[in-house]
Amino acid sequence: xxxxxxxxxxxxxxxxxxxxxxxxxxxxxxxxxxxxxxxxxxxxxxxxxxxxxxxxxxxxxxxxxxxxxxxxxxxxxxxxxxxxxxxxxxxxxxxxxxxxxxxxxxxxxxxxxxxxxxxxxxxxxxxxxxxxxxxxxxxxxxxxxxxxxxxxxxxxxxxxxxxxxxxxxxxxxxxxxxxxxxxxxxxxxxxxxxxxxxxxxxxxxxxxxxxxxxxxxxxxxxxxxxxxxxxxxxxxxxxxxxxxxxxxxxxxxxxxxxxxxxxxxx
Amino acid sequence: xxxxxxxxxxxxxxxxxxxxxxxxxxxxxxxxxxxxxxxxxxxxxxxxxxxxxxxxxxxxxxxxxxxxxxxxxxxxxxxxxxxxxxxxxxxxxxxxxxxxxxxxxxxxxxxxxxxxxxxxxxxxxxxxxxxxxxxxxxxxxxxxxxxxxxxxxxxxxxxxxxxxxxxxxxxxxxxxxxxxxxxxxxxxxxxxxxxxxxxxxxxxxxxxxxxxxxxxxxxxxxxxxxxxxxxxxxxxxxxxxxxxxxxxxxxxxxxxxxxxxxxxxxxxxxxxxxxxxxxxxxxxxxxxxxxxxxx
Numbered sequence: 001x002x003x004x005x006x007x008x009x010x011x012x013x014x015x016x017x018x019x020x021x022x023x024x025x026x027x028x029x030x031x032x033x034x035x036x037x038x039x040x041x042x043x044x045x046x047x048x049x050x051x052x053x054x055x056x057x058x059x060x061x062x063x064x065x066x067x068x069x070x071x072x073x074x075x076x077x078x079x080x081x082x083x084x085x086x087x088x089x090x091x092x093x094x095x096x097x098x099x100x101x102x103x104x105x106x107x108x109x110x111x112x113x114x115x116x117x118x119x120x121x122x123x124x125x126x127x128x129x130x131x132x133x134x135x136x137x138x139x140x141x142x143x144x145x146x147x148x149x150x151x152x153x154x155x156x157x158x159x160x161x162x163x164x165x166x167x168x169x170x171x172x173x174x175x176x177x178x179x180x181x182x183x184x185x186x187x188x189x190x191x192x193x194x195x196x197x198x199x200x201x202x203x204x205x206x207x208x209x210x211x212x213x214x215x216x217x218x219x220x221x222x223x224x225x226x227x228x229x230x231x232x233x234x235x236x237x238x239x240x241x242x243x244x245x246x247x248x249x250x251x252x253x254x255x256x257x258x259x260x261x262x263x264x265x266x
Numbered sequence: 267x268x269x270x271x272x273x274x275x276x277x278x279x280x281x282x283x284x285x286x287x288x289x290x291x292x293x294x295x296x297x298x299x300x301x302x303x304x305x306x307x308x309x310x311x312x313x314x315x316x317x318x319x320x321x322x323x324x325x326x327x328x329x330x331x332x333x334x335x336x337x338x339x340x341x342x343x344x345x346x347x348x349x350x351x352x353x354x355x356x357x358x359x360x361x362x363x364x365x366x367x368x369x370x371x372x373x374x375x376x377x378x379x380x381x382x383x384x385x386x387x388x389x390x391x392x393x394x395x396x397x398x399x400x401x402x403x404x405x406x407x408x409x410x411x412x413x414x415x416x417x418x419x420x421x422x423x424x425x426x427x428x429x430x431x432x433x434x435x436x437x438x439x440x441x442x443x444x445x446x447x448x449x450x451x452x453x454x455x456x457x458x459x460x461x462x463x464x465x466x467x468x469x470x471x472x473x474x475x476x477x478x479x480x481x482x483x484x485x486x487x488x489x490x491x492x493x494x495x496x497x498x499x500x501x502x503x504x505x506x507x508x509x510x511x512x513x514x515x516x517x518x519x520x521x522x523x524x525x526x527x528x529x530x531x532x533x534x535x536x537x538x539x540x541x542x543x544x545x546x547x548x549x550x551x552x553x554x555x556x557x558x559x560x561x
Contacts, residue, residue, distance in 0.1 A: 093469030117468030
């Protein structure tokens with residue numbers, strides 16, 4: 001218990017609640033054949049405010065289901081999920097979601113997309129404009145404020161999608177394989193944008209599903225391995241930040257990488 | 267916050283595109299095919315000739331052009347052109363006035379019926395789509411109406427509304443509304459769930475999601491439906507004008523058929539094609555602007 005308190009003090013949090021807390025969370029799906037599949041099986045974990053979690057594991061083993069339950073899109077069959085101490089019953093702006101698929105509203109300009117969440121929550125116009133301008137600056141797309149999404153490249157769209165969620169200042173950021181199919185160079189830029197935005201608010205926790213071990217080692221404080229719907233490994237990543245190429249190819253990173261690979265092949 | 271990505275900006279639309287030289291070749295091809303069609307038409311007319319009663323099955327092009335004068339018979343008189351029924355001779359001026367007059371009348375029937383039908387069809391479609399239960403309840407009767415042969419319904423509208431303008435409007439509106447209702451409901455059904463998931467996780471209420479996510483996202487489908495409804499509505503107007511109307515392009519068509527004047531049928535059909543084509547182009551321009559965001 002004392003360890004946890006210390007961790008919270010270290011992360012600068014004054015709240016007494018975990019950012020995300022899962023207790024015995026299960027999710028069953030009934031297939032059309034009538035067969036019942038246990039997608040998520042009794043997952044218990046606690047994510048502190050300010051923590052960056054990467055979730056990796058084989059496809060179809062429950063990573064996205066877990067994320068969708070935290071987001072409030074799916075109700076768990078059993079167990080409880082709390083975010084910031086309150087139980088999750090439906091989607092809400094305290095949990096920003098970046099989807100794998102493109103969810104930019106194609107009929108809104110870049111600025112209007114970023115503004116959408118703020119407008120939904122009734123933020124006054126002046127404040128909205130200021131936040132949008134700041135976000136556009138962070139993602140480096142000031143010149144594209146009035147462009148339609150169709151005029152942007154894939155990487156630019158991703159940046160807008162992330163900015164639209166961050167503009168809302170969610171307590172928790174949920175990301176479901178947000179960078180799939182992005183080429184290596186642009187990926188590094190997107191990681192930088194993400195880390196900038198994450199570090200901007202001390203207490204903001206990130207829960208990010210990925211397939212990429214290197215990405216997880218670059219970004220995460222802790223890496224979860226989800227296998228067969230269970231939390232198979234909860235591994236701390238003690239690498240200094242900002243993480244340079246040397247850090248994620250060094251002996252410590254390789255030790256972690258090895259452990260992950262062993263867990264995968266088991 | 268130090269990292270800016272400005273130097274690596276990928277600009278997809280950088281080069282100021284020079285005003286493109288219009289590709290004329292499609293124009294030439296269009297003109298050539300038009301000439302071909304006209305040539306074939308004239309040839310068919312000559313080859314088929316007249317039947318026993320002296321009726322030309324396919325009118326020749328000069329006949330069609332000459333029968334422009336028929337519009338003078340459908341001018342109620344005034345502006346320096348007398349009614350031909352009253353003994354006045356058919357003049358080009360009278361025919362022009364008659365053309366404008368009858369096009370105006372049919373166009374106003376089209377516009378009122380179309381707008382009424384679009385508002386009712388899309389409006390009820392959106393209202394019904396709000397709730398999944400309502401959607402399921404209404405979709406069967408809607409499909410039932412859609413399968414109903416529209417022209418066979420015309421006498422019913424005649425019985426209900428007599429030969430009043432209301433009958434023409436409501437018949438046209440019915441044709442448009444049923445089509446657009448079914449399309450609207452299907453379009454709302456097909457909006458990917460990820461859009462509303464994304465919006466609700468950004469804090470949007472159900473009402474806001476409907477108004478600023480669902481409705482804009484179906485505009486491309488609605489555009490297709492609205493443009494499909496244009497020729498549909500024109501058929502309805504022309505058919506409705508057959509019953510008890512003194513003026514309108516449908517009336518002229520009906521009389522021409524009565525007297526087996528294929529040349530008058532052809533010239534009126536030509537006018538209808540041009541007017542319907544223009545309404546299509548104008549609507550398409552407006553709708554294209556509304557959906558300019560589409561990839």
